[in-house]
Amino acid sequence: MATSPMLETNxxxxxxxxxxxxxxxxxxxxxxxxxxxxGEASALTVSALEAAFAGSSIVVISPExxxxxxxxxxxxxxxxxxxxxxxxxxxxTDFAEAAHAARDYDAPYALLLGSHxxxxxxxxxxxxxxxxxxxxxxxxxxRPMPGEEQGLVNAALLxxxxxxxxxxxxxYPLPTDALLSRRLLERLGTVAxxxxxxxxxxxxxxxxxxxxxxxxxxxxxxxxxxxxHPPESTFNELFTAVAASLFADIETKASxxxxxxxxxxxxxxxxxxxxxxxxxxxxxxxxxxxxxVLELIDNFRLAYKSLQExxxxxxxxxxxxxxxxxxxxxPESFSVAPQVWARIVYDFALxxxxxxxxxxxxxGAFTPLYMAWVASHxxxxxxxxxxxxxxxxxxxxxxxxxxxxxxxxWRWPDRFNP
Amino acid sequence: MGQxxxxxxxxxxxxxxxxxxxxxxxxxxxxxxxxxxTLIGWGLSVLLRRVLVSVRxxxxxxxxQPINTNASVADWSPSxxxxxxxxxxxxxxxxxxxxxxxxxxxxxxxxxNSTISIFLLPYVTHITGAVLxxxxxxxxxxxLARSVLIGAVNAQMQYARFLSLGVKWLVLVxxxxxxxxxxxxxxxxxxxxxxxxxxxxxxxxxxxxGLGSRDLVTRSIERNIDRPFVAKPTESQPLTEPEPAxxxxxxx
Numbered sequence: 001m002a003t004s005p006m007l008e009t010n011x012x013x014x015x016x017x018x019x020x021x022x023x024x025x026x027x028x029x030x031x032x033x034x035x036x037x038x039g040e041a042s043a044l045t046v047s048a049l050e051a052a053f054a055g056s057s058i059v060v061i062s063p064e065x066x067x068x069x070x071x072x073x074x075x076x077x078x079x080x081x082x083x084x085x086x087x088x089x090x091x092x093t094d095f096a097e098a099a100h101a102a103r104d105y106d107a108p109y110a111l112l113l114g115s116h117x118x119x120x121x122x123x124x125x126x127x128x129x130x131x132x133x134x135x136x137x138x139x140x141x142x143r144p145m146p147g148e149e150q151g152l153v154n155a156a157l158l159x160x161x162x163x164x165x166x167x168x169x170x171x172y173p174l175p176t177d178a179l180l181s182r183r184l185l186e187r188l189g190t191v192a193x194x195x196x197x198x199x200x201x202x203x204x205x206x207x208x209x210x211x212x213x214x215x216x217x218x219x220x221x222x223x224x225x226x227x228x229h230p231p232e233s234t235f236n237e238l239f240t241a242v243a244a245s246l247f248a249d250i251e252t253k254a255s256x257x258x259x260x261x262x263x264x265x266x267x268x269x270x271x272x273x274x275x276x277x278x279x280x281x282x283x284x285x286x287x288x289x290x291x292x293v294l295e296l297i298d299n300f301r302l303a304y305k306s307l308q309e310x311x312x313x314x315x316x317x318x319x320x321x322x323x324x325x326x327x328x329x330x331p332e333s334f335s336v337a338p339q340v341w342a343r344i345v346y347d348f349a350l351x352x353x354x355x356x357x358x359x360x361x362x363x364g365a366f367t368p369l370y371m372a373w374v375a376s377h378x379x380x381x382x383x384x385x386x387x388x389x390x391x392x393x394x395x396x397x398x399x400x401x402x403x404x405x406x407x408x409x410w411r412w413p414d415r416f417n418p
Numbered sequence: 419m420g421q422x423x424x425x426x427x428x429x430x431x432x433x434x435x436x437x438x439x440x441x442x443x444x445x446x447x448x449x450x451x452x453x454x455x456t457l458i459g460w461g462l463s464v465l466l467r468r469v470l471v472s473v474r475x476x477x478x479x480x481x482x483q484p485i486n487t488n489a490s491v492a493d494w495s496p497s498x499x500x501x502x503x504x505x506x507x508x509x510x511x512x513x514x515x516x517x518x519x520x521x522x523x524x525x526x527x528x529x530x531n532s533t534i535s536i537f538l539l540p541y542v543t544h545i546t547g548a549v550l551x552x553x554x555x556x557x558x559x560x561x562l563a564r565s566v567l568i569g570a571v572n573a574q575m576q577y578a579r580f581l582s583l584g585v586k587w588l589v590l591v592x593x594x595x596x597x598x599x600x601x602x603x604x605x606x607x608x609x610x611x612x613x614x615x616x617x618x619x620x621x622x623x624x625x626x627x628g629l630g631s632r633d634l635v636t637r638s639i640e641r642n643i644d645r646p647f648v649a650k651p652t653e654s655q656p657l658t659e660p661e662p663a664x665x666x667x668x669x670x
Binding site: 088151152153154227229230235236238239242292299302303305306307310357358360361364365367368374378 | 561564565567568569570571572574576578579582667668669670
């Protein structure tokens with residue numbers, strides 16, 4: 001077991017204390033970054049890595065000490081990180097430190113593993129790290145099998161916005177696990193260095209960054225892939241943190257997504273025209289409304305009564321009228337039209353940029369509207385689970401259709417809006 | 419009699435004209451100082467803006483600014499331009515210096531007649547202070563009222579608006595009382611009225627929250643009482659906490 005000197009970085013130090021089967025000077029084929037996995041999960045992941053990359057030269061960087069004996073072909077680096085432990089997504093510090101480690105080891109690819117679910121089988125890891133193809137891949141993100149449950153924030157906000165503004169059809173733009181090329185990782189490392197100087201747990205958006213850099217992105221479907229569950233008790237804080245980070249990212253990359261681009265809305269045939277901002281009420285279903293959905297609808301009505309004044313500072317009259325109708329709608333036909341939702345999100349992103357309200361207040365006022373979308377989705381799922389899946393697709397398509405709206409408002413925010 | 423009235427009027431007119439004659443040089447000195455320093459401030463701000471634009475100050479600052487931060491220098495600046503912020507800071511700084519110099523000149527011109535100076539100048543400063551207190555109070559009241567409203571709505575409190583209104587008036591009453599106290603108007607009446615009003619609002623809020631949360635507390639107590647008795651854990655039967663009902667909705 002050889003021990004190399006400690007490599008000091010800006011954020012953390014990495015001690016290469018273990019190498020097996022080969023010289024530590026050999027360039028590894030892959031760098032694996034284990035972001036704060038607990039001991040037991042780390043051991044399981046290591047055995048899966050051993051089986052997945054048998055015969056390959058890999059370097060594993062982990063906060064845990066090296067297992068003994070170390071599998072052949074595997075080198076182990078212990079990092080003394082500043083990254084927050086137990087973060088539910090990869091943070092800016094993770095990216096910054098991984099970029100530094102990839103540079104130190106001269107690794108062409110880095111596999112960042114943030115979650116510690118049972119999905120990390122040898123087959124899944126191999127599939128995630130597979131970079132073969134016509135074009136060199138810069139980013140590979142995993143997604144669960146279609147039909148498996150996905151986060152509602154992702155379906156309502158993250159995926160549609162990333163798809164519409166960055167033309168990246170990646171279902172999980174805030175991945176907890178990803179394979180990145182050295183080129184993209186270097187770029188993210190630079191961005192992360194700036195973000196991490198503000199907060200160690202700042203979020204980064206690798207998909208939008210890859211889209212701006214013209215990188216090739218691939219999404220792989222992994223059987224049994226699960227996303228980490230952050231505690232629901234901290235929902236308000238988490239939601240505002242994610243939305244703030246996303247809006248800030250959109251603001252930073254405005255010059256990119258505002259340019260006229262070769263991008264055709266994919267769902268133009270599926271949903272009515274954007275002029276139909278005020279939706280026709282959906283047919284009332286005979287299926288009974290569950291207490292959970294009723295509670296969500298009641299909460300939206302309370303928010304409508306209380307926050308009207310604030311919303312009127314941010315939203316145009318047509319959207320306010322749609323919200324008024326929604327507050328009066330019976331629970332059986334409670335539905336937020338995809339176009340209305342898309343415009344609401346775009347208007348809040350714009351208000352975030354313009355600081356129409358204090359940003360904390362703005363994101364707080366956004367939360368009840370998201371909960372209204374959740375109520376609408378939950379109601380659709382009660383009536384017909386297939387229509388709920390359809391609603392998610394229509395939401396993403398509506399964001400693409402309304403892209404012109406946000407571009408116009410972003411450029412001329414003071415112009416009259418119907 | 420008529421002569422005496424005429425004489426009294428003439429003397430009165432003479433005194434007023436004398437006061438005005440004393441007053442005008444002070445005003446003129448004040449205005450001159452303000453105009454002079456404003457012009458200096460304008461010149462300096464233009465010069466500073468040109469220098470900062472030529473060295474690309476905004477771009478340099480933006481490139482060093484950490485992203486994803488909620489508060490940056492640009493965010494506090496008009497049109498998100500730190501250059502503009504710096505030039506305006508210099509301009510208004512000079513104007514303030516001009517006002518200070520002008521007030522000093524105004525004061526100096528009254529050295530002969532200290533009665534007016536003693537009463538007028540401190541009162542002007544008190545009025546300025548009181549206006550600032552009221553302004554700060556109303557901004558703070560609005561901010562806190564919105565914070566409470568949004569927090570209460572997201573916590574699904576039915577009395578969110580009432581709570582927000584209560585907080586707003588608490589801060590406004592406090593600011594109003596402070597301003598009156600600063601102006602030395604009303605004396606003990608203001609303190610008494612403030613105490614009554616403030617206490618009244620706090621009591622009203624406490625009652626409203628207490629009565630509004632009655633059902634919530636009742637449900638919480640009932641839930642605890644109705645919980646089935648759980649035997650002490652033994653080696654053969656370890657204690658297992660019943661799983662709380664989980665929502666089917668998954669946000670993340």
